[in-house]
Amino acid sequence: MVSPSLLSILAAVAAVARAANYDVNVGADGLNFTPASVSDAVQGDTITFRFSGMHSASESTLTDPCTKKSGGFDSGQLTGGTYQVTLNSTDPVWVYCNVGGHCRAGMVFAVNPGSNLAAFQAAAQGQTVSSTGSTGGSSTGSASSAHTSSTGSSGGGSGGGYGSPGAASRSSSSSSAFWVLAGTLLGVAAL
Numbered sequence: 144m145v146s147p148s149l150l151s152i153l154a155a156v157a158a159v160a161r162a163a164n165y166d167v168n169v170g171a172d173g174l175n176f177t178p179a180s181v182s183d184a185v186q187g188d189t190i191t192f193r194f195s196g197m198h199s200a201s202e203s204t205l206t207d208p209c210t211k212k213s214g215g216f217d218s219g220q221l222t223g224g225t226y227q228v229t230l231n232s233t234d235p236v237w238v239y240c241n242v243g244g245h246c247r248a249g250m251v252f253a254v255n256p257g258s259n260l261a262a263f264q265a266a267a268q269g270q271t272v273s274s275t276g277s278t279g280g281s282s283t284g285s286a287s288s289a290h291t292s293s294t295g296s297s298g299g300g301s302g303g304g305y306g307s308p309g310a311a312s313r314s315s316s317s318s319s320a321f322w323v324l325a326g327t328l329l330g331v332a333a334l
């Protein structure tokens with residue numbers, strides 16, 4: 144017997160458990176965001192930018208990577224600390240550093256870029272790259288974020304061959320945490 148109130152508790156637990164945070168270092172490894180992208184992020188997930196040196200996390204567009212998107216978010220130029228954004232959808236989000244020539248040096252970051260990460264990075268550097276299609280390159284695993292693991296990726300990869308650091312994939316730990324919590328609650332309900 145599962146009561147309606149228990150079901151609502153489980154739904155709330157599930158909603159919390161599904162939200163993931165992705166830590167992204169800004170400038171800790173030269174003129175780079177690390178990891179260079181995250182994939183499989185969903186609405187409600189958060190991106191926490193962690194600053195080293197003077198940089199920004201400013202939203203742009205795929206076609207104009209080094210220009211602020213109208214109405215887009217912008218951390219402003221920070222020399223330390225963090226700036227967090229909450230995702231409103233699963234749509235791609237394109238980000239650059241607006242300090243000096245950093246974007247033109249390739250200092251960009253993307254959420255859910257699909258097969259367009261390499262094209263975005265190239266456009267930031269004033270180059271053009273023909274789209275390589277969506278076959279997905281090799282899965283590049285080693286991300287530095289504590290919340291990332293290479294399991295659970297549906298295999299999109301980040302389009303290999305451009306030399307970018309690995310794309311972080313959504314961690315599967317949050318969903319297993321959900322089942323542990325759900326199992327605990329059901330166990331309590333059965334008493």
Ligand SMILES: *[C@@H]1O[C@H](CO)[C@@H](O)[C@H](O)[C@H]1NC(C)=O
Binds near residue numbers: 215228229231
């Ligand atoms: C989500 O929406 C809010 C309110 O419109 C906005 O401030 C924020 O920048 C959006 N987040 C992203 C990642 O675009």
